[in-house]
Amino acid sequence: MATFNLSRFAFARKRRQLTKKELAEMAGVAQATLTRIDTGITSAPSNETVAALAKALGYPVDFFYLDDVDELDIRQVSFRSLKSMTAKQTEAALASGALGCIFNDWISERFNLPAPNLPELRVEDPVSSASAIRRHWGIGFRPIPNLVKLLESKGVRIFTLAEGKDVDAFSFWRDGVPFMFLNTLKSPERSRFDAAHELGHLLMHVHGYMDGRDVEREADLFASHFLVPREDLIAHLPSAPSLKQVISSKHRWGISVAALARSAKDSGLLSDWHYRELCKQIAVAGYRTSEPNSIERESSVLWRKVLEELWKDRHTKETIAQKLSLPLDEINSLLKGILSDGSRTQRYVQQPPLRVI
Known part of the structure; x- marks a missing residue:
């Protein structure tokens, strides 16, 4: 006879972001009964109780009688905005990552998916890393039309986050396979930059090599130089560009006006004063929250x-x-x-x- 798996029960509750009290009320189960199950005192709850809990959690009953889920350790995951996330959101996102691994394992048994082709760039600085991966993939200084398609072709498994706007993109390695989860509630430009940011983490910040480093700043620098190589930027954007010129040029690289303005400053096309003035214009126009002339959202091939x-x-x-x-x-x-x-x-x-x- 199959045994009720307490760890799977805890996993489903974390995924749904429910407290014990909330779950007990939704399932119509006494909180004392739920506590006994959660603490392992009741190791074999009745079929009726399991069915009620499963219905409240929205999970099939069979889920709770399988082997443990291979859950993710928070130390192996790169979260873009961990400080702004609640404990519930963090646990739910980690559970989402584990589900992505389960889905990928099932698909991998039936298809020959692209093998990972991400070299180790742990000792490289962000700008050098951006140039190195472009050379490794043979894409030169050209703009990248579809970053999701490119990453998938290099073995990155890309999934969607459904935890709301407060949960940002994250990535991790599992059994030699890179995974990336993107928040597609954001603008297409922001999601694209997030994907490049997470690529930087996957290449440069394998767990155990991050002590004392500002990894988020490094990943941002990598993303900026990876999406907008300085050589291509200088060739296609005039010196001291106006806001109108920045808006009309952003489609070439698929990034936001704010990100392109920053790239122009970093590449020497904008002085500090000109950059500050451009940022003021971007803020006044509302382009930090509503992107002008937005690009089409990238999709999985x-x-x-x-x-x-x-x-x-x-x-x-x-x-x-x-x-x-x-x-x-x-x-x-x-x-x-x-x-x-x-x-x-x-x-x-x-x-x-x-x-x-």
């Missing part, structure tokens, strides 16, 4: 192709969820923001049958 192949065997996201004993909303949360649009991917979700009424 890898997961789209995988889902298309699975569809040929009548595998939908719903059947994948069933095979992994996960709720459908968790599969959707991993992929929704990184796939193109709902209309083009709707066929990968099983539709309810029509009935004559």
